[in-house]
Amino acid sequence: MMKKKFFYVITIQYLGYRFHGWQKQPDVKTLHLMVDRTLNFILDKKPFKTLVSGRTDAMVSAENAAFELFLEEPIEEFDAFLELFNYNLPQDIRAKSIREVDSKFNIIQSSKTKEYVYIFAFGGKFHPFCAPIMTTILDPLDIQIMKTGAKLFEGKHYLKNYCFRPTDNGIYEREIETCEIVENTLYTANFFPETSYMLRVRGKGFMRNQIRLMMGALINLGKGNLTLTQIESSLTKDNDVVIDYVAPASGLILHKLEFE
Numbered sequence: 207m208m209k210k211k212f213f214y215v216i217t218i219q220y221l222g223y224r225f226h227g228w229q230k231q232p233d234v235k236t237l238h239l240m241v242d243r244t245l246n247f248i249l250d251k252k253p254f255k256t257l258v259s260g261r262t263d264a265m266v267s268a269e270n271a272a273f274e275l276f277l278e279e280p281i282e283e284f285d286a287f288l289e290l291f292n293y294n295l296p297q298d299i300r301a302k303s304i305r306e307v308d309s310k311f312n313i314i315q316s317s318k319t320k321e322y323v324y325i326f327a328f329g330g331k332f333h334p335f336c337a338p339i340m341t342t343i344l345d346p347l348d349i350q351i352m353k354t355g356a357k358l359f360e361g362k363h364y365l366k367n368y369c370f371r372p373t374d375n376g377i378y379e380r381e382i383e384t385c386e387i388v389e390n391t392l393y394t395a396n397f398f399p400e401t402s403y404m405l406r407v408r409g410k411g412f413m414r415n416q417i418r419l420m421m422g423a424l425i426n427l428g429k430g431n432l433t434l435t436q437i438e439s440s441l442t443k444d445n446d447v448v449i450d451y452v453a454p455a456s457g458l459i460l461h462k463l464e465f466e
Contacts, residue, residue: 213307214275216291217463221267221298223338223456228261237262237299241273244294248287253278259313259463260320263415265455267339270302270463274313281306319383320412321462324405324421324453325390328428333397340393340402341457347428349403352387355427355437356405359385359420363441367449368423370415384408387424392461406461415452422451 218241226234230242238258245254255276262268281287284304291301327336328343336342359382366378390402405424407417423440426432432447440447 210278211309212277212280213309213311214277214281214304215272215307215311215313215465216275216304217270217272217302219267219269219271219300219302221338222262222265223267224298225264227264227266228258240296240299244291245275248290248294249277257313259318260411260460262460263418263455263458266458266460267456268460271460272313272463272465274307274311317410317466319408319410319462319464319466320460321384321406321408322412322417323392323459323461324407324417324457325393325402325459326404326421326425326453326457327399327402330399332399335395335397336399338456339459340398341454342399343425343428345429347425348430349387349428351434352424352428355424355434356385356387358434358437358441359407364443365413365416365441366443367440367445367447368416368419369413370419370452372413376413378413380409380411380413382407382409385420393459408462417458418453418455419449419451421453421457423449425453426451 220237226236228237230236230238242256256273258273288301288304325340326343327340328347331344332342362379362381364378365380366372369376385407387403387405390404392404405421423432423437427437436447439445440449
């Protein structure tokens with residue numbers, strides 16, 4: 207007789223600075239490794255499986271991420287489970303909520319919207335404590351032209367230039383719902399520079415290093431190394447614009463994840 211399975215979605219947040227991304231890899235510390243190791247302990251080695259909605263890169267953080275947990279026995283008390291899970295997780299990972307879903311739910315294939323923010327400041331050498339969640343650019347940047355450039359990414363575009371090591375059979379026609387640069391009031395600390403900014407990008411899904419390549423292009427735009435015309439051209443299928451600067455990972459944060 208087939209055992210009944212139980213399905214749960216757990217939302218988590220984490221500081222990615224000391225991890226080699228989400229996906230398990232040999233001989234390095236990853237978020238998936240620490241989550242599964244903790245679950246193995248608190249479930250007393252009972253069978254389980256975890257799947258994540260999207261794998262973040264090394265040093266990328268998340269305000270709201272989620273993974274699906276598959277069990278052969280039900281979780282009786284959600285609050286008690288979360289308390290025990292958090293008690294045993296490293297301090298830079300925190301479980302926020304848990305809910306049961308049915309067998310038809312698939313965290314990878316289910317329609318969802320993601321919102322990322324990229325925190326940055328420029329024009330100075332700032333406090334080292336900023337490093338885990340903020341990229342600092344020593345050179346001056348034209349923030350106004352960067353704001354104009356960011357809006358060019360909104361809508362449907364051909365984004366092969368903004369995929370790290372693209373293949374010839376990838377799907378590069380993508381839609382970005384929101385792309386804007388605004389002053390950062392979301393994350394603050396007394397050691398932050400007086401003024402910092404964030405790139406806010408919202409869409410159904412993103413390719414490998416897409417947002418970091420977009421941010422890199424906008425930084426080069428702000429330095430005068432790219433023009434608005436070149437940014438606009440880079441979003442078309444046939445162009446010769448080179449987009450090769452991948453902005454540092456530590457400024458990138460998965461801010462929102464919404465299932466539809």
